[in-house]
Amino acid sequence: MDFSRRNFIRLAGVVGVSGAVGLTPLAVLQAGVQVPLPAILKTGDAPRYGMFIDLDKCVGCNACTVACIRENNTPRGIGYIDVMAMEKPRAAYLDTHFQPMQCMHCEDPACVPVCPVQATYKRADGIVVQDLKRCIGCKYCMQACPYQVRHFNKQPPFSHGRAHPAGGSYPGGVVLKCTFCQHRIDAGNITTACTEACPADARYFGDLNDPRSDVSRVIFERKGIQLLPEKLTRPQIFYGLPKTERRV
Amino acid sequence: MPNTETQPRKSALIYLLFFACLALLALGVFSAVQIQLKGQEVFGSSDQVPWNVIIAGYVFLALAASGLCLTANFFELLNIKRFQLLQKRAHFLAVSFLVPALAMLAMDLGQFTRMHHFILYPSLSSPLWWMGTVYGIYLVLLLSEFWAIHKGYARMAYTFSVITLIAAVVATSILGGIFSVILDRTLWFGSGTPVWFVFSAVISGIAAMIFMTILTYSLKGKPMGEDLQQALRELGTILTVLLGIGLVFTVWRLIASVYAKVPDTFFIIASPYGFQFWVLFLGVGILVPFLLLLTRTKRKSSAIELAGLLVLIGMYVDKHIFVLAGQLRQSIDGTTAAYTSTPAEWGLMVGTMAAAILLYMFGERFLSLDQAPRHAEAEKPKAAPAPTDEPGAMVVSLPEESVARG
Known part of the structure; x- marks a missing residue:
């Protein structure tokens, strides 16, 4: 050599x-x-809020549902979160998991363009909100939403319902939906009541435009998916699929 | 001249209809008050099925109103004299259908007192905003055209008829557009919906024109002029052709949906709307009147009248199935929601229909709906016939006959 x-x-x-x-x-x-993770979720520099729900961790306890109702003081019979039991029959057993459903705060929401009086709109931080003082209760947004997570307050139109967390009260005859605890975010508290209440830490909330945020990291690591992508609404709630089948 | 023996019986029948409609209107008002006091708890609609039978009723009445005006104006533009005999009645019928229908729709809104938000916060991307706005403009045009016809301003009526014809087509197709843009509802989505709405508006309009005209004359015991009878027979022939086309359209829409395995289609052809579709819509609403008009139109006006009534029933059932079956499938989990109509919903519906009939009776009583526009201009507008004590007993003047003979 x-x-x-x-x-x-x-x-x-x-x-x-x-x-x-x-x-x-x-x-x-x-x-x-x-x-730093690749900025796959990033769309700009301003905050854009979103959520990740880990279906592998969710035990279907409905703590999020109760926390949401308490936080928002919603009218009788209305809750913004619906925890669905998803069952898939197998040959010898039933594969089941729980899937919490609420407003997806879509990037391209189907409910916004159809509202005839601009009562529902998307804020700069990505939250889709409902103006309860402007809504006429035509329910067209409920028809357009493919996730069916909007709720109609059937109380009489001239009644004064429970107090709204952002001030005032809930009017009857209008459409209600999850606000990502808008009143908390406006007050600088960047978390939602359902995320705080989850005993299994199945929920993550934060800024999707920040690649270092917990929510961005967990979406990347758990390969978060969006529901009904074929509807082209680009939901801002991502789900982590269950890793194993649960036999019932 | 009407038979003097049958005249009191006819008047009694008109009185009976008048008071029955008043009672039903009271039921409608009661339902409306109940909705405002108790909220939409009295409705059968839910978060899964947000639109109820009232929306189906509104669509039916609004389409029939558009169809009446659309057909009458089309004949006006073609300058067919015989059909001009029906023009004034068709326009007033359209007003009689549309005004109560809009009031009923307002009662279905959660917050009807906020309807001015349509003006304050317009949303140009929403088909519902366009529908509200265009139907508002259309109603004003319709009233203006009726006023011009009533006053005998033929040239103004002609100008209005062009504008109103366009407004009627636009309003009808936008009403279809409300449903056709909802990607999630497979039964509603697609460009075929607005086209079918315009088409079914014309069918409903002609059927309403035939049925109401013959019914009015028979209730009043008034003979029809030869020209008017000829016009109605020709309308029957047009309706036959339209029903044939409607049948082909419906069958092919079904075949295409079944081939594509569109899930909502099975709600229509099987459960829960199979009976309504096969028997009430396809059988009673299309096939029976189609055969009736094919075989018996030459002689009997009662056959044409019956065909008109059956077509109207069929067209309502079509809208009923379309609106309700379209919402049953829940796309997120594939389950099927349930909907049951309530007495409050039907009370409001029946009250609205009664209001439409009462409004029409008012027009028939005080606004001489037999008057043809050209004739009125030639002879200068005549004063409305002096009211009598009986609500249905009209002063028998047959200007259409003089037009026909002239």
């Missing part, structure tokens, strides 16, 4: 560069610094 000076320097260079490339990530991780 020719150990000339030129060859020695070449070999040393190759080994040195390879070592540096190979060991750098390890060094970074050992130092506790997280690698």
